[in-house]
Amino acid sequence: MSREPVETTTTPGLTSFAEGVRARFEQASTLSELLRQLSAQMREALRDPGLAPSDHWVYNDLDDLFQISAGVSGPMHETGPHDHGEHWVVYGVRKGAIETIRYERLDDGSDGDNAEIKPVRQYVMKAGDVDVIEPWGIHNQNNTTTEPALNFVVRGYVGPIWRNRFDLEGKRVIRVGGRD
Numbered sequence: 203m204s205r206e207p208v209e210t211t212t213t214p215g216l217t218s219f220a221e222g223v224r225a226r227f228e229q230a231s232t233l234s235e236l237l238r239q240l241s242a243q244m245r246e247a248l249r250d251p252g253l254a255p256s257d258h259w260v261y262n263d264l265d266d267l268f269q270i271s272a273g274v275s276g277p278m279h280e281t282g283p284h285d286h287g288e289h290w291v292v293y294g295v296r297k298g299a300i301e302t303i304r305y306e307r308l309d310d311g312s313d314g315d316n317a318e319i320k321p322v323r324q325y326v327m328k329a330g331d332v333d334v335i336e337p338w339g340i341h342n343q344n345n346t347t348t349e350p351a352l353n354f355v356v357r358g359y360v361g362p363i364w365r366n367r368f369d370l371e372g373k374r375v376i377r378v379g380g381r382d
Contacts, residue, residue, distance in 0.1 A: 212261075215253035219243070220261060220270060223356060227267050237290060237334045240356055244294045244332045248354060254296065257352055262359070269359040274352055275300060275345040283319060283342045283368040290358040291335040293343075295327045298351030302327055305340040305368070317375045319368055340368060 222243050230236035247253050254272045261270040275298070283305055304323040311317070319340055327333055335341055337358075345351045357363070364379040 213252055213254070215247070215250045216261065216270070219247050219253060220263070223268055223270065224263065233290065233336075237292065237336070240292045241332050241334055244292050244354070244356065245330065248294045248296055248330050248332070254352075254354065266359055269357045271355050271357070272296070272353065273355070274350045275343070276350055277345060277348045280344040281342055283340055283370060285338050285340045285366050286335060286357070287364045287366065288337045289363055290337050290339075292356045293327075293333045293335060294354040295329050295331050296352040296354050297329050298345065298349055299329075299347055300327045300351050300353065301325075301344045301346050302333060303342040303344075305342070307340065314377070315375055316373055317366075317368055318373050319370065340366075 223240065226236055226239045226243065230239055257272060257274050259272050263269065283303075302325055303321050305319040306322045308318040308320055309316070362379055364377065367376045367378055368374070369376065
């Protein structure tokens with residue numbers, strides 16, 4: 203279902219970036235190839251100071267193939283362990299630093315209300331760094347500093363984004379939905 207893009211303002215850099223993302227959808231024959239191409243495009247875009255019209259905005263592709271957004275992660279902000287369901291994310295840091303923790307699920311996922319996960323990788327992303335979060339990839343992103351961090355994100359996007367939030371101590375899964 204086609205609709206008008208939603209954005210706060212635009213810049214030539216953002217328009218070019220969005221056109222490049224759309225072109226990569228047409229060029230890539232696999233998800234792995236698409237994500238590799240988008241990661242390279244993101245790294246290049248993060249060096250463009252004129253890319254983002256502001257610190258907070260959202261651009262939705264006309265055909266719902268993807269969403270591009272920019273945002274601020276405030277000082278000491280933590281997302282908590284979550285996934286993006288069947289959607290993938292290419293995440294870039296424009297300014298500041300974001301600590302990322304990746305998790306693996308220890309249970310088989312058959313119980314929709316309960317999950318046991320454990321951290322398997324922890325790293326800090328700094329300005330210019332890019333990360334790919336594949337569908338169902340459980341992660342937690344934290345700004346552990348006293349300064350805001352600016353992010354730039356491309357999300358695979360077809361319909362509402364349903365995700366899971368994970369309660370580590372209670373070993374619970376909470377399904378939440380909507381677009382963001």
